[in-house]
Amino acid sequence: MKPWRSVTWTTLLAAAVLMPWSPGTAVAADIIKFGISTPLSGPAAPWGIPHKNATELIFDEINSQGGLEIGGKKYKLEVVAYDHKYVIAEGVATVNRLIAKDGVKYISVLGGAVVKANEEPVNENGVLNLPLAYAEGLVSPKNPLTFHSFPSPPETTTFWKWIKEHHPQIKRVATISPNDDTGWWSIKVETTFVEKLGYQIAGKEFFERSMTDFNPVLLRILAQKPDIISVLASPAGSVGLIIKQARELGFKGRFIHIGQVDTSVVANIAGKANVEGTWVHGYVQTPLPEKVKSWQARYTKKYGEWNATSIDFTNPAFAFVAAVKKAQSLDPKKIGEAMRTVEFDNLWGKAHFGGKDYYGVGNQIIYPMPFSEVKDGVATLVVQLSPPHN
Amino acid sequence: MTPDLLIQSTIIGLSIGSIYILMALGLTLMFGMMHIINFAHGAIYMLGAFAIYYIFSQWGAPYFAAFVLAMLLLGTFGYLVERSIYRAVKGGIEPTLVALLALTTFLQAAGYPVFGQLDKHVPPVFHGTRNVLGVMISVERLMIIPMAGALVVGLNLFINKTKMGAAMRAIEQDKEAAALQGVNVHVVNGLAFAIGFALAAASGALMAPIFKLDPMMGEQPLLKAFIIIILGGLGSIPGAILGGLMLGLIDSIVATALGAEPAFLLSFVFIILLLLFKPTGLFGYAPP
Numbered sequence: 181m182k183p184w185r186s187v188t189w190t191t192l193l194a195a196a197v198l199m200p201w202s203p204g205t206a207v208a209a210d211i212i213k214f215g216i217s218t219p220l221s222g223p224a225a226p227w228g229i230p231h232k233n234a235t236e237l238i239f240d241e242i243n244s245q246g247g248l249e250i251g252g253k254k255y256k257l258e259v260v261a262y263d264h265k266y267v268i269a270e271g272v273a274t275v276n277r278l279i280a281k282d283g284v285k286y287i288s289v290l291g292g293a294v295v296k297a298n299e300e301p302v303n304e305n306g307v308l309n310l311p312l313a314y315a316e317g318l319v320s321p322k323n324p325l326t327f328h329s330f331p332s333p334p335e336t337t338t339f340w341k342w343i344k345e346h347h348p349q350i351k352r353v354a355t356i357s358p359n360d361d362t363g364w365w366s367i368k369v370e371t372t373f374v375e376k377l378g379y380q381i382a383g384k385e386f387f388e389r390s391m392t393d394f395n396p397v398l399l400r401i402l403a404q405k406p407d408i409i410s411v412l413a414s415p416a417g418s419v420g421l422i423i424k425q426a427r428e429l430g431f432k433g434r435f436i437h438i439g440q441v442d443t444s445v446v447a448n449i450a451g452k453a454n455v456e457g458t459w460v461h462g463y464v465q466t467p468l469p470e471k472v473k474s475w476q477a478r479y480t481k482k483y484g485e486w487n488a489t490s491i492d493f494t495n496p497a498f499a500f501v502a503a504v505k506k507a508q509s510l511d512p513k514k515i516g517e518a519m520r521t522v523e524f525d526n527l528w529g530k531a532h533f534g535g536k537d538y539y540g541v542g543n544q545i546i547y548p549m550p551f552s553e554v555k556d557g558v559a560t561l562v563v564q565l566s567p568p569h570n
Numbered sequence: 571m572t573p574d575l576l577i578q579s580t581i582i583g584l585s586i587g588s589i590y591i592l593m594a595l596g597l598t599l600m601f602g603m604m605h606i607i608n609f610a611h612g613a614i615y616m617l618g619a620f621a622i623y624y625i626f627s628q629w630g631a632p633y634f635a636a637f638v639l640a641m642l643l644l645g646t647f648g649y650l651v652e653r654s655i656y657r658a659v660k661g662g663i664e665p666t667l668v669a670l671l672a673l674t675t676f677l678q679a680a681g682y683p684v685f686g687q688l689d690k691h692v693p694p695v696f697h698g699t700r701n702v703l704g705v706m707i708s709v710e711r712l713m714i715i716p717m718a719g720a721l722v723v724g725l726n727l728f729i730n731k732t733k734m735g736a737a738m739r740a741i742e743q744d745k746e747a748a749a750l751q752g753v754n755v756h757v758v759n760g761l762a763f764a765i766g767f768a769l770a771a772a773s774g775a776l777m778a779p780i781f782k783l784d785p786m787m788g789e790q791p792l793l794k795a796f797i798i799i800i801l802g803g804l805g806s807i808p809g810a811i812l813g814g815l816m817l818g819l820i821d822s823i824v825a826t827a828l829g830a831e832p833a834f835l836l837s838f839v840f841i842i843l844l845l846l847f848k849p850t851g852l853f854g855y856a857p858p
Contacts, residue, residue, distance in 0.1 A: 219688040222784060229687065359831070387830060390790055392781040395582045396825030396833065403575055417689040417782050428708035429578075430701055449691045449782055529632075 203426065211218045212248065212255045213277035213512065214239070214500065215287035217271055219345035221261035223389065224291065225416035226442045227474065230490035231290050233310060237482055237490075240499035240530060248501060250508055257501075260284055266389065266415070285512050288329070288496040289313065292362030292413075301487045308512035308519075310496035314413055314439065316365035319539040319553045325516045327533055327543045329495040333369035334538055335567035336438040339551050340374050342563055343459070345435075350434070352382040354398060356422060357413045359386035366413040366439065367529060382406035388512045389418070394425045402426065409547070416442050420449025423498045427454045435459065438551075442489050443559045458554045459481050465559040471529050488559065491527050494546055498526050499533070519543075528564065538569040571827050576707040581817065585711040587818020588718035592773040593791050594798035594810040595725060602742045602805030603762045604656065606663055607672045611679040611770045611795060612788025618774025619783050620681075623690050626778075633779075634694045640775045641768040648767025652760040654714040671730075681785025690783040710780050721772055722811060725765070729807070738762060742805065746790055779840035794821075803842050803854020812852055816840075 215236060218228035239257035247254040259283050262274035263347040271294030278284040279301055286308045286397075289295045292315030302309050303323060311318070319328045343350060353374050357363035363386055371381050382404040385397045401409065409426065411419045420560050426435075427450070440462035447455045467490050468476060472491055480486045500515075502524035507514040520542050523532045527549055535544035549568050552559040571579075593615060598607050609828035625631045631639070651673065659665035670802035692812035696709040729735035737758045749755050773791065779786070798817055802809025817837055844851070 222786065223689055223782070225687045225689075336678045385829070390786075391785070391830065392790070393586060393821075395577060396822050399575055399579055399582075399826045400829070403572070417784075420689075420691070421782060425708075428700070428706075428711075430706045443690070449689070451694075547624055 186370065200428070205437045210247075210253075210255055211258050212504075213258050213260050213282060213284045214287070214497075215282065215284035216259055216261040216289075217264050217273075217278060217298075218261065218290040220261070221265040222265045222376060224295040224415040225512050226416040226445045226489060227312070227440070228263070228266075228290055230487045231288070231493045231496075233335060233426065233479070233487070234494045235259050235288065235497040236492040237262075237479060237506060238494060238501070240482070241322055241478070242501060243518070244453075248504060250504060250510060252396075260310040264289075264291070264294055266294070268293050271295075272301075274299050276301055279307055285510070286310070286500060287517070288500075292318065292365070293360040295326075296361045297339050299326075302326065306390055306512055308500075308515055310499055312493060312496065313362065313365050315361040316368070319535065319541065319544045321541045323543070325512055326446070326500065327516070327519050327545070329545050330440070330492060331461065331547075331549045331567065332544065333366045333373075333438065334535075335371055335544070335570070336549060337373040338565050338568050339438050339459070339461060339549075339563075340370075340377055340379075342551070343379050343563065344379075345369055349525045350407045352404070352406045353379045353408055353410060353413065354383035354385075354401045355381070355410045356383075356385045356387065356394075356401065356410070358415075358418070360389070360569070362413045366411075370410060370412055387414075389415070391418070392421060394418075394422050395429065397479060398422070398426050399433075402429055402431055406431075406433060408436055410436045410438070411441075412437060413439045414441070416445040417449065420446045423450035423454050423458070427451075437461065440489065440492065442487070443552075443554050444488075447554075455554050456557070459562075460549065460554070461549060461551050463488050463552060463559050464491065464550045467561060469528075475527055492550075495526055495531070498524055498531070499545065534570050535567070571823075572633075574705050575826060576823070577703050578707065579822045581702060581707050582711060583822030585714045585817035585818070586821055587815040589712050589773050589791070589793050590798055590818050591722060591811050591814030592718050592776070593723065593795035594768050594802070595807060595816050596769035597795050597804055598799045598802070598807060598810040599725075599769075600736075600762055600766040602807075602822060604661065604663075604666075604759060606656070606666045606670070608766060609667065609792075610651070610673045611766070612792030613674045614648070614767050615696055615777075615790070616678065616681065616771035616783075616785060616788040617647075617691075617776040617790050618644055618771030619778040619787060620685055620690070620774075620821035621771065622775045622778040623685075623692050626695075628694045628750075633804070637772070637775045640771050645764040647770035648763040648765075649760045651767070652763035656759065656763065657756060660824030661733065669777070678785050678788075685785060687775070692778040692783065695779045714780075715777050717776060718772075721769065728765075734758065734761060774797060775851070796826070797837060797841060799851075799852055801844065806851070806853035809851055809853035 205272045211566045218231045220228045236259045243256050249255045264271035275298045290312045292313040295311045295313040296315045310329045311327045355367050357367045383401040436456050436459040438461040502522045503515045503519040506517035508524045531547035534542045534546045536542040548564040550564050553562050604633045618640050626633050654668050655669045658692035696713045699708050700832045766804035802813030
């Protein structure tokens with residue numbers, strides 16, 4: 181064998197042996213993994229898919245500009261996403277996998293019941309969590325690194341004041357919600373608030389998330405003659421069936437969802453005419469501010485199809501990036517400290533984490549919340565309101 | 571509960587019960603002949619609904635043609651499952667159960683990549699509402715009752731008035747004796763699989779325009795069908811019919827009067843009490 185051949189082979193062999201250790205470690209160190217546990221299939225997928233997509237798009241845009249700079253070093257952002265199907269056991273399994281197997285220190289989990297079930301692993305492992313979820317006690321001093329990144333019922337119920345002022349003929353409110361942490365807390369907060377405003381509670385019903393035949397539940401509710409039915413915390417698929425079946429049973433009043441729901445998915449199931457007049461928080465199709473229009477164009481370019489739910493589901497990514505920039509650290513605790521003081525732009529304006537006077541800890545996102553009404557089949561922005569607490 | 575509410579919930583209960591009956595009939599038919607519990611029944615219900623989604627909603631075929639086609643397609647699938655699984659394991663009950671469980675898991679898991687992650691919806695076939703005895707009921711719901719009723723009558727006529735039906739009854743009573751009398755057990759078993767699958771598909775096809783579609787949609791109806799065949803007596807067709815109607819009415823009337831959870835609990839309490847006094851179910855009989 182000629183000497184140059186021998187040198188070449190030796191070099192290649194050495195490279196092959198060393199490759200898994202040296203350059204690989206260098207590359208891995210430059211990546212920030214951000215975990216997402218969300219429903220990517222099933223009735224709650226209309227929430228989960230834009231949750232994942234919105235985070236990925238924001239991270240892609242930062243990566244295309246060279247990445248996120250921390251202490252003079254550029255890091256690429258990477259999403260590690262798992263489908264929990266809005267099943268608690270799957271949610272626990274996916275979060276454990278993110279923490280233990282993927283080594284993720286920052287996560288965003290969707291679904292109140294799932295986030296509650298994951299409190300222990302998140303707190304014990306010192307993981308920073310930016311959930312999109314409703315559950316009692318989620319925003320609390322006992323969850324110091326959990327920063328709720330979507331307006332919750334204590335914030336969104338403020339819309340009822342607007343209804344009281346603009347639609348005084350509405351007197352009797354019925355509620356229907358999933359039979360879990362999310363539903364119980366949402367209904368508790370909403371009914372307490374509307375009762376204080378002078379509304380009568382005409383019915384309060386819970387349903388299993390697997391339920392498809394709402395007729396018996398609706399018959400109970402409709403017997404109490406409500407003017408409006410709140411479907412707070414219910415996923416789009418269930419809301420569609422509730423509206424369709426309530427209309428078939430003769431209900432003529434309005435529906436309201438001050439959680440978040442994609443009214444186009446609802447209309448596909450319930451029928452466009454049946455959804456008319458529905459009030460909804462966090463889902464706007466028109467008119468869109470310039471900033472949201474730009475987001476719409478970028479989202480549509482990447483995913484081929486626009487999803488308005490993605491607008492408010494950008495919050496975890498925007499908040500995370502802003503806090504990391506401020507903290508100039510990858511330590512979840514330091515990022516958490518920065519999160520409490522950082523002010524950042526989301527797609528609706530200036531946002532920050534606050535609500536200490538209500539929750540006892542300033543870990544709830546605060547920004548001017550959008551509320552719409554379905555008019556001619558389109559979710560039309562009617563008002564933007566700030567939460568009652570700051 | 572007001573009289574109006576009672577009438578409304580009774581009619582809705584009959585409609586729900588009709589679907590339960592169709593689901594339970596296929597299950598009980600297969601159990602009666604082969605002593606197997608078809609765990610794939612819920613998945614076939616789901617496929618029946620998706621068949622309607624594609625054939626009727628996406629490709630524009632008339633609903634009734636799509637309905638018949640869905641039953642034929644999934645009935646053929648049932649026949650093939652009998653040939654490839656049940657016959658391959660020589661009618662072994664345990665291997666068949668495990669294989670059907672595996673088939674269910676496969677069909678549900680394959681559902682998401684094949685049908686998509688978002689719920690699907692089939693546009694209504696029957697529009698509007700009708701005033702029945704002074705209460706409003708959607709025509710969609712009302713139409714389930716005669717359509718399911720026609721299938722039940724058809725199945726009864728087939729089993730009681732045809733040669734093939736007589737062969738099925740003979741196998742149910744004594745497989746070996748039936749074979750000695752010249753009944754081709756394989757063919758008749760294949761037909762039972764085909765009918766069982768077709769009935770599950772019919773249930774899914776009937777419900778498709780009323781509910782939303784997702785790959786896991788068959789789980790609840792399967793659970794209900796299990797409850798019904800235990801309530802009615804394993805292998806008993808009259809038992810499945812009566813059990814389906816009873817459960818449909820409990821689900822609707824009790825849920826309307828007391829709420830969905832008490833109704834769910836009550837159906838189990840009812841079965842436990844019944845089985846305490848009649849362990850074979852309403853129309854079941856103890857094996858000799």
